[in-house]
Amino acid sequence: MKRLISIMLAGVLVASVCSVTAFAENAHEFQAYEQEFLDYLEENGDYPENFDYGYRYTICYSHFENVADVTPTWVLIYAHTNIFDGSSYGVFDEYVLSSGSGMPYDLGYYFYDVLEDKFYQFHEAWENGLVDMEELLGVNSVDISILGDIDRNKELSIMDATEIQRGLAGITEFQEDYFFRFSSSEYGGEVSHIADIDRDGSVSIFDATAIQRKLAKK
Numbered sequence: 324m325k326r327l328i329s330i331m332l333a334g335v336l337v338a339s340v341c342s343v344t345a346f347a348e349n350a351h352e353f354q355a356y357e358q359e360f361l362d363y364l365e366e367n368g369d370y371p372e373n374f375d376y377g378y379r380y381t382i383c384y385s386h387f388e389n390v391a392d393v394t395p396t397w398v399l400i401y402a403h404t405n406i407f408d409g410s411s412y413g414v415f416d417e418y419v420l421s422s423g424s425g426m427p428y429d430l431g432y433y434f435y436d437v438l439e440d441k442f443y444q445f446h447e448a449w450e451n452g453l454v455d456m457e458e459l460l461g462v463n464s465v466d467i468s469i470l471g472d473i474d475r476n477k478e479l480s481i482m483d484a485t486e487i488q489r490g491l492a493g494i495t496e497f498q499e500d501y502f503f504r505f506s507s508s509e510y511g512g513e514v515s516h517i518a519d520i521d522r523d524g525s526v527s528i529f530d531a532t533a534i535q536r537k538l539a540k541k
Contacts, residue, residue, distance in 0.1 A: 414511030
């Protein structure tokens with residue numbers, strides 16, 4: 324009898340959880356391409372458990388092949404669930420893509436090919452040559468930095484090399500980069516500082532030289 328009651332209570336509890344989740348989903352106001360995104364997550368076992376707690380979805384950028392086009396060729400989606408407090412980043416050649424929230428997804432950024440109806444995690448889109456980082460660099464809603472860009476003005480210049488030299492010489496105070504100190508690398512290896520352009524784990528005169536050489540090749 325007790326076992327029967329336990330089974331009945333368990334069934335009621337499961338039904339209650341399902342009904343709460345369903346209610347939250349029904350109350351959720353879906354945005355463009357969000358249902359397609361959730362279908363993709365469900366296929367990969369990452370479907371959000373509760374829409375009322377922590378789940379966020381937004382389109383950071385839409386790429387249009389032609390000015391007159393109504394439908395974008397692809398969009399960059401940012402979605403996350405607050406499963407822990409912390410920051411993460413990925414290093415894509417000389418670019419750093421940062422994310423400020425914990426999530427079960429790769430950096431929280433997803434590339435959606437609208438025409439092909441296909442999703443890619445950001446690093447997959449990068450490896451397939453689908454992402455132009457220069458195009459995304461000017462988008463305010465996408466947190467991209469350039470390695471060596473110590474003043475973080477989205478442009479690598481001789482001033483960055485000079486600032487590194489002055490800091491190493493003690494002429495100016497060299498600021499510690501707390502973001503990389505307290506963040507985890509999700510792709511492309513670890514860096515210690517935005518000025519660590521050669522990615523050897525420390526900031527040195529070699530980083531200033533690397534910037535000068537890179538600028539000389541332009």
